[in-house]
Amino acid sequence: MNNCFHCGEPVPKGEQRWLEIDGERRPFCCAGCEAVSKLILAAGMDDFYRFRTELSPRVEPADPARWQAFDSPDVLASFARLDGGVYEASLQLDDIRCAACGWLIEKTLGERDGVCDIRLNPVNGRAVLRWRQDEVPLSSLFASLDALGFRPRPLDGDATEARDEHERHGLLRRLAVAGFGMMQAMMYGIAMYLGIDMSAEFEHFFRHVSLLIATPVVFYAAAPFFRGALRAARGRTLGMDVPLSIAILIAYGASVVNAFRGSGEVYFDSVSMFVFFLLIGRYVEAVARHRVSDSARALGASLPASATRIRADGESEDVPLASLSNDDIVLVTRGSAVPADGVIVEGAAELDESLLTGEAHGVLRKPGDALAAGAINLGAPFRMRVVRTGNDTLIAGIARLLDRAQASRPRLARYADRLARRFVAAVLLAAGVTALAWAYLDPAQAFEITLSVLIVTCPCALGLAVPVALTAATNAITRRGVLTVNSDALEQLEGITDVVFDKTGTLTVGKPSIRRILINGAVSEDDCLALAAGLEMEANHPLARAFLERAPKRAVVSKVEQLPGEGLRGEHEGMNLRLGRPEFAAAGEAVPGEGSWIALADDNRVLAWFEVVDALREEAAHAIAELHAAGLRVHLLSGDSEDTVAAIARRLGIRHARGRQRPEDKLAVIEALHAEGARVLMIGDGINDAPVLGGADVSIAMAAGAELAQASADFVLTGSLRAIAPLLEHARRTRRIMRQNLAWAFSYNMLAVPLAAAGLVTPWMAAIGMSASSLLVTLNALRLNRVRDATDRDLPETLRELRSS
Amino acid sequence: MESIFVLVPVSIVLLAVAIWLFFWATKHGQFDDLDSPAWRILRDDAPARRKEREHD
Numbered sequence A: 001m002n003n004c005f006h007c008g009e010p011v012p013k014g015e016q017r018w019l020e021i022d023g024e025r026r027p028f029c030c031a032g033c034e035a036v037s038k039l040i041l042a043a044g045m046d047d048f049y050r051f052r053t054e055l056s057p058r059v060e061p062a063d064p065a066r067w068q069a070f071d072s073p074d075v076l077a078s079f080a081r082l083d084g085g086v087y088e089a090s091l092q093l094d095d096i097r098c099a100a101c102g103w104l105i106e107k108t109l110g111e112r113d114g115v116c117d118i119r120l121n122p123v124n125g126r127a128v129l130r131w132r133q134d135e136v137p138l139s140s141l142f143a144s145l146d147a148l149g150f151r152p153r154p155l156d157g158d159a160t161e162a163r164d165e166h167e168r169h170g171l172l173r174r175l176a177v178a179g180f181g182m183m184q185a186m187m188y189g190i191a192m193y194l195g196i197d198m199s200a201e202f203e204h205f206f207r208h209v210s211l212l213i214a215t216p217v218v219f220y221a222a223a224p225f226f227r228g229a230l231r232a233a234r235g236r237t238l239g240m241d242v243p244l245s246i247a248i249l250i251a252y253g254a255s256v257v258n259a260f261r262g263s264g265e266v267y268f269d270s271v272s273m274f275v276f277f278l279l280i281g282r283y284v285e286a287v288a289r290h291r292v293s294d295s296a297r298a299l300g301a302s303l304p305a306s307a308t309r310i311r312a313d314g315e316s317e318d319v320p321l322a323s324l325s326n327d328d329i330v331l332v333t334r335g336s337a338v339p340a341d342g343v344i345v346e347g348a349a350e351l352d353e354s355l356l357t358g359e360a361h362g363v364l365r366k367p368g369d370a371l372a373a374g375a376i377n378l379g380a381p382f383r384m385r386v387v388r389t390g391n392d393t394l395i396a397g398i399a400r401l402l403d404r405a406q407a408s409r410p411r412l413a414r415y416a417d418r419l420a421r422r423f424v425a426a427v428l429l430a431a432g433v434t435a436l437a438w439a440y441l442d443p444a445q446a447f448e449i450t451l452s453v454l455i456v457t458c459p460c461a462l463g464l465a466v467p468v469a470l471t472a473a474t475n476a477i478t479r480r481g482v483l484t485v486n487s488d489a490l491e492q493l494e495g496i497t498d499v500v501f502d503k504t505g506t507l508t509v510g511k512p513s514i515r516r517i518l519i520n521g522a523v524s525e526d527d528c529l530a531l532a533a534g535l536e537m538e539a540n541h542p543l544a545r546a547f548l549e550r551a552p553k554r555a556v557v558s559k560v561e562q563l564p565g566e567g568l569r570g571e572h573e574g575m576n577l578r579l580g581r582p583e584f585a586a587a588g589e590a591v592p593g594e595g596s597w598i599a600l601a602d603d604n605r606v607l608a609w610f611e612v613v614d615a616l617r618e619e620a621a622h623a624i625a626e627l628h629a630a631g632l633r634v635h636l637l638s639g640d641s642e643d644t645v646a647a648i649a650r651r652l653g654i655r656h657a658r659g660r661q662r663p664e665d666k667l668a669v670i671e672a673l674h675a676e677g678a679r680v681l682m683i684g685d686g687i688n689d690a691p692v693l694g695g696a697d698v699s700i701a702m703a704a705g706a707e708l709a710q711a712s713a714d715f716v717l718t719g720s721l722r723a724i725a726p727l728l729e730h731a732r733r734t735r736r737i738m739r740q741n742l743a744w745a746f747s748y749n750m751l752a753v754p755l756a757a758a759g760l761v762t763p764w765m766a767a768i769g770m771s772a773s774s775l776l777v778t779l780n781a782l783r784l785n786r787v788r789d790a791t792d793r794d795l796p797e798t799l800r801e802l803r804s805s
Numbered sequence B: 001m002e003s004i005f006v007l008v009p010v011s012i013v014l015l016a017v018a019i020w021l022f023f024w025a026t027k028h029g030q031f032d033d034l035d036s037p038a039w040r041i042l043r044d045d046a047p048a049r050r051k052e053r054e055h056d
Helices: A029-040 A046-052 A064-071 A073-080 A101-110 A138-148 A159-194 A198-221 A225-235 A241-261 A268-302 A394-407 A411-440 A443-456 A460-479 A524-536 A544-549 A620-629 A642-652 A663-675 A686-696 A707-712 A721-757 A765-786 A797-804 B004-025 B036-040 B047-055
Strands: A018-021 A024-027 A080-082 A086-093 A116-122 A125-130 A150-157 A306-310 A318-320 A331-333 A340-346 A349-352 A363-364 A380-390 A481-486 A498-500 A508-519 A558-563 A567-572 A575-580 A596-601 A606-618 A633-637 A656-658 A679-682 A699-700 A715-717
Touching: A018 A029, A029 A138, A064 A306, A064 A318, A073 A080, A073 A086, A080 A443, A101 A116, A101 A138, A116 A198, A116 A331, A116 A642, A125 A331, A125 A663, A159 A198, A159 A268, A159 B004, A198 A268, A198 A544, A198 B004, A225 A241, A225 A268, A225 A686, A241 A268, A241 A411, A241 A663, A268 A567, A268 A765, A306 A394, A318 A699, A349 A558, A380 A544, A411 A443, A411 A558, A443 A721, A443 A765, A460 A721, A460 A765, A481 A721, A498 A663, A508 A524, A508 A544, A524 A567, A524 A575, A524 A596, A558 A575, A596 A633, A606 A642, A620 A633, A620 A642, A620 A721, A633 A663, A642 A656, A663 A686, A679 A686, A679 A721, A721 A765
Parallel strands: A498 A633, A498 A679, A633 A656, A679 A699, A699 A715
Antiparallel strands: A018 A024, A080 A086, A086 A125, A086 A150, A116 A125, A306 A318, A306 A331, A331 A380, A340 A380, A349 A363, A481 A715, A508 A606, A558 A567, A567 A575, A575 A596, A596 A606
């Protein structure tokens, strides 16, 4: 079969679009893809096809008029900043897959007159565009982006994102100050410790230079620790920051006194080193935290950028979403998303509400029925009256709920906090006892020994043991095609006994195809297909594509009428044809077998039955076998008919399968499993799974599903289903390494505290000991970065057989 | 050994310059995207632009 050179989708039969690229004739699936390729070639950018690492999205022909609303000054002011005639705006671009996409956008837009520059981050699809509105209107830039297949969406100044970036930049700077300061201070420190021919004059000079360098390290770089300690003090609790701040301040204070007095020890180098290592931990933690909040923001991106408003005089105009208000009448065209919550005024609608309900089939809505923003119009255009907009919509409410869920600290983190508080209290107590004891025994040494105790017991290794291991593990599993949304879930993965696939859609490719055709004899199979394809010609339904791909030719069918939720009706050579659900097209006839069937009928009888199946994901059987091999029970719970579910379960070897499950039923099943003592991993795809996914111990969402679900699940699967079994194995390894790290951190402290309290450890030794301990913990954790590839050798016997068959 | 009294202040000035440079780099987003610059080297300029450069 031919695949489109641009987007990789199969080229429908009868489509004749070819272009000469790299000396070969390449096929295209539609006018949009062909147009984009022509555009790319005409601009001399054929490199795009050589450098891209992923296929491009299929292109629907773009309509420049739809972006015109963005040229009005009021609208521009809502998201762009004007500076000396140049506008600057942040955009979110959909469907950026790889660096070559970024290259293409920077090239096409960057060379337009009036565009000052465009910078794009291909990792998150964010672009910053600077342009002169009087030379090139934003609408034409948006239209070009749309024509390339990257739909733009202006981002209004997102406060959280700016704050995250500010925090990251601040930490980087502090890290630099502490790092440079540490190197310098240690150079002077080593000279002083080695005591090479050090005259009093030199020593005096070195001490003051070290003081000069350590001062910004303490007051600028270490400021976050002081702030944290202050916060803890105000809240009357003990945080990790408390002993750190005390150690830093007394070491620095004593060093300053000693530097001016000209006698006694100075610890400027130890202090700088201490601050530097602490900041590394903070930075790693901040980066991981921000990545999580980034994925939560993906939610806001599910609404369209503009809407078509019908004015009182009957004319239509395109307006940005933000300027819609209640009681506006809006036209929702076929294929576009409902822009706000509202009520249908005119026309019947067939809606894909999968974003809200996860139900992939079209839902029928009549005038007077309520609609939720985010639903996609599958049928004819209809008009609606806006009832709620923006932040008041249902989808925004759900987004806020999920946001709040993410902001709350997970159980495990709270437990770790409690543990740390106790540990800190113990450290302070130990330091206090040491100080008192030595003040009694030998007051001259009391200060230095107390300082050593404070530094050596720095809970760094303890603090790093868990977060670094989690970050390394997260990186590794990301490379395997699993994005971590909630990093605490990785710990929860250990001890999972049951894997539940929520709905069949998680195991299928989501593209229906025709598996069997039964004809009644009157009309040949090819003719039946041709009639069906003729009827489906104008329909915008995944099923229509299945017919158009399968049919060898198309019959001419006139007066085609769509009956949302039922099927299609039309005329061919005097025959009245019906195609659709058995109740509609073949009322009163028995369906030929299990599975889902579609009937084609004329006035008198059924001409043909088509069995429609959603093909199983290629890797589904392997993935299930791997899970079985790992000793897990695999379940399938689905809202589909019992027959369909049973058929899929049989083909995949799933022993526990149930059909006709509503979300409440699914939750009940999970609760029953919990009652047996099982721990459940749930794999789902739609937003209506959110409560069901939440009921499981750990949840995974499929990236192809609605964006909302991605934010509510613990993990998002972007690659193959076969990443699941390795994910579980990886979780076990992570847990093991975290245990090793914690064991090391505790035994180090158990050993170091008595030594330090006995006065055998000087502060610089303490700082090195603490750093070495942290480094060891970090390196051990980084072992998790390595990805173990399952080779055939590692696979159990049953699996190898399955593979060779 | 007296050179130390000159060299150490010089090293501190260099340190200040290094830190200032780093601050400048973070402020201008040099560390925000570490992925796409690696690709940029592989891209050819458009032919029109390349000609302009040749005349330089």
